[in-house]
Amino acid sequence: MRRFLFLLSLLFVLLILAAIFVVPLIAARLYGPPSPAIAGIQHLQYAVKILWYDTTISLPADIYGTEQNFNIALGESPYEIAIRLQEQGLILDTEAFITLLVYTGMDTGLLPGNYRLSPSLSMRSIAGTLQDTRASQVLFVILPGWRMEEVAASLPTSGLHISEVEFLAAVRTPPLGIFDVDPPTSEGFLFPDSYLLSRNLTADQLITELTLNFARHLTPEIKLGFTQQGLTVYEGVKLASIVEREAVVADEQEMIASVFLNRLRAGQKLESDPTVQYALGYDKISQSWWKNPLTYADLEVDSPYNAYLYPGLPPGPICNPSLGALEAVAFPAETPYYFFRARCDGTGLHAFAETFEEHLANACE
Known part of the structure; x- marks a missing residue:
């Protein structure tokens, strides 16, 4: 009886060791090395979770589904994004998607913008698409009461390929002929609103978009x-x-x-x-x-x-x-x-x- 209990305990220890060493290896083989942000017991936990969800992650939500628009707003959390993806029928399971993001480190790389996604894609493909800087459009927000420097400061995290320096230079050479006077800068005419813009917009084109929107609202x-x-x-x-x-x-x-x-x-x-x-x-x-x-x-x-x-x-x-x-x-x-x-x-x-x-x-x- 004692020998049996000893062997049972030994088997239990071996299973734990296998889990500690083998499970992360299998997860790494299937999904690549884990994010540096997860270490120790978290590494093991997420390795177990990603293997548990492996089938769900690999399957599309609807193999016959068609493309649809999906927007990520500036400041939206990965969990909020995952919930909306499931609500729109683009993924099968929110928790499986979050597990994939956290394990791979893709949770820190989701970019605001407008995407075309299909439920016929796997979760891995959708996650990769949401980190593609080539997404056609981004959502750019100007809050009421911002001065031009505050608008410029929002650019590095906006997804637009415009630097603060480029923007401020463009603000100081505003488009002409929109107003009853030609102001020295576009300050005051950068209309506060939410804009869906081409990611490759230039600084001058951005100023034109903002000031034309002002002109449209100036009834x-x-x-x-x-x-x-x-x-x-x-x-x-x-x-x-x-x-x-x-x-x-x-x-x-x-x-x-x-x-x-x-x-x-x-x-x-x-x-x-x-x-x-x-x-x-x-x-x-x-x-x-x-x-x-x-x-x-x-x-x-x-x-x-x-x-x-x-x-x-x-x-x-x-x-x-x-x-x-x-x-x-x-x-x-x-x-x-x-x-x-x-x-x-x-x-x-x-x-x-x-x-x-x-x-x-x-x-x-």
């Missing part, structure tokens, strides 16, 4: 609204860019626009913090293009963009405003207000005032 009604406020299109965009940065809550854009328009008509300085932030540029401490909080010394920075020192509108837009901000300037609320400041409740909303005394009374204690 005759908005232009007329600017005129009725006593503004040219370029002046309207300048003010909209300030409204964009001032309004934490979009619902307040029309109110904030009314304050600045009231101040312009009264010949008062705009005294807007975002204009100072734009003038200061990149802040290394906060690692942001929008330094916050500002100091009293910051408010004295000698720049034509500083609306605390210089009357009227700045020389150019301070960011790329949304459609909502443009509409707020064209169709502002009618108010008697000349001042606003952040409320003390942390909501991002503002307290508005007609007089400076009321403005002071709205200060936080």
Whole structure:
């Protein structure tokens, strides 16, 4: 009996050793060396899992299926991608696909873009396709309120083959003939939106796409609204860019626009913090293009963009405003207000005032 138990224990140990050494070898033979990111017990776990899912990984979801579009958004996780692949009938099993990605290291190489995938492909083929930099299109997103340098900073992870330097050079030589004036840069006209673009787009072509999209959204009604406020299109965009940065809550854009328009008509300085932030540029401490909080010394920075020192509108837009901000300037609320400041409740909303005394009374204690 003891001999039997000894042999049984020995067999169990041999099986464990076989699992530790043989299973990873078989997995490596079938799928190549594992990702350096998995080591030790994880290596063994994923080797076992990938062999368990081997048949599922090798089979197509539908051998008679036809091609369909599949988009990967910027910042989308591998698990989110796998779930959508299964929902669209392109793979058989989410967990099997994730196991394949993690074991091979392909989970770190999925590229945003627009792909043509067929359920007749195996999981390995689909995973490889989603890492192909030749994917025809990529999804490129510009957020409202970004300045041109922030747009440039998003390029390295966008999938577009445009460097930050190339983009900024193109921004400073904007396309002509789109607006009522030829601005010195395209700042303010890089319309915030989601774009499906050719991966091989040049910097100049990208600027053209963004500014043409702006022109499409700048309706005759908005232009007329600017005129009725006593503004040219370029002046309207300048003010909209300030409204964009001032309004934490979009619902307040029309109110904030009314304050600045009231101040312009009264010949008062705009005294807007975002204009100072734009003038200061990149802040290394906060690692942001929008330094916050500002100091009293910051408010004295000698720049034509500083609306605390210089009357009227700045020389150019301070960011790329949304459609909502443009509409707020064209169709502002009618108010008697000349001042606003952040409320003390942390909501991002503002307290508005007609007089400076009321403005002071709205200060936080």
